[in-house]
């Protein structure tokens with residue numbers, strides 16, 4: 001048996017294929033694939049603390065990278081095949097202002113800030129891994145459908161390395177300006193489809209298959225190998241202690257799937273002695289996972305999941321012409337491609353799913369900003385969700401909670417400016433139509449005449 005291979009996630013199928021295959025669906029049943037390891041033929045660490053030795057060798061790009069310094073836990077590539085642009089230099093920050101908003105005791109809420117990545121979102125963790133695999137497979141073009149961050153990341157990796165041409169599919173008018181700006185500036189071939197993300201996702205798979213273009217969406221299991229490292233860095237930030245909760249926004253459900261795999265493997269390798277619980281937070285306007293998991297009771301059930309329930313649910317959405325709709329455009333997704341993997345992760349880690357409104361998302365986002373870190377709306381869903389779970393009593397005030405801030409504040413300035421705006425028209429256009437009624441934590445600009453005395457008076461009054 002090979003030490004590294006790809007394997008169907010469904011235990012009753014468990015078909016395998018070689019590590020350098022690029023179909024990314026099970027050759028036998030069409031299900032999702034995992035990157036699988038025979039650890040007995042590999043050299044995983046004896047203790048997580050062993051990784052600390054790499055901090056002293058940051059001149060080596062592989063040890064500088066916040067992804068590849070954990071390469072023994074994603075050992076699918078040889079070191080000389082790895083392609084890194086310095087991703088994963090992110091921080092875990094104790095956040096008491098945000099914690100108090102969420103109802104937590106001081107010192108118990110942490111924010112894992114993935115906005116610090118080169119392209120400004122967590123996607124770079126996965127992209128470096130997918131890119132490495134694409135290079136192993138000698139790909140010349142790479143494609144994705146995106147709500148904006150995957151495409152920005154792909155565009156950055158292509159322009160930074162010059163190794164591949166980026167082809168990106170986006171729903172017309174469905175991505176924020178910060179993200180569109182990145183795709184254009186970094187030279188990606190940008191295909192705007194008259195539809196939304198769910199349409200673009202279907203099309204990109206067809207096109208990639210037809211033209212033999214390498215697909216970098218999170219259906220690609222190598223992407224998720226890279227995203228596992230977000231959890232390794234959380235553990236590193238907590239001196240290798242496992243938190244009680246990881247709270248993450250849910251869109252295509254790649255992150256939660258990757259996090260579940262990361263913790264399962266660490267437990268299997270005896271590197272952690274307990275698992276955290278996982279909480280996935282949907283936007284209320286794009287709440288498929290919440291509906292299926294919490295309302296209809298859909299479960300992984302060791303791979304014997306109720307696919308008919310899922311098909312019926314999607315059929316209902318189509319019949320009623322329901323499309324995803326939320327200010328958190330990054331997670332404006334109704335057909336998450338990683339659904340079964342996410343269910344598996346929740347089964348393993350005792351997970352829950354919640355939905356939060358656009359109002360709750362934007363209020364939480366303003367609190368995150370006031371607390372010192374800037375995030376985009378989708379990311380703030382994690383904080384809004386933690387607050388909801390605390391109010392419900394599911395999370396205890398003394399538990400240790402890590403919310404993942406998936407993307408940078410400047411990804412979507414439109415939403416932020418509208419929230420803080422004094423201009424009712426702007427507020428209504430951007431937010432009012434999404435059911436946002438008030439900007440509870442707005443920091444409004446003050447209008448003053450161009451007159452020194454008036455300016456000084458205003459500052460004295462307001463500060």
Ligand code: F0G
Pocket residue numbers: 121123145146147148149150151218249250251252253254255256330331376378379406407
């Ligand atoms: N947060 C941000 C900022 C995102 O960009 C995404 C996904 C998510 C959360 C959801 O993560 O899919 O792992 O559940 N953005 C994708 C994109 C879909 O195309 O950029 P997930």
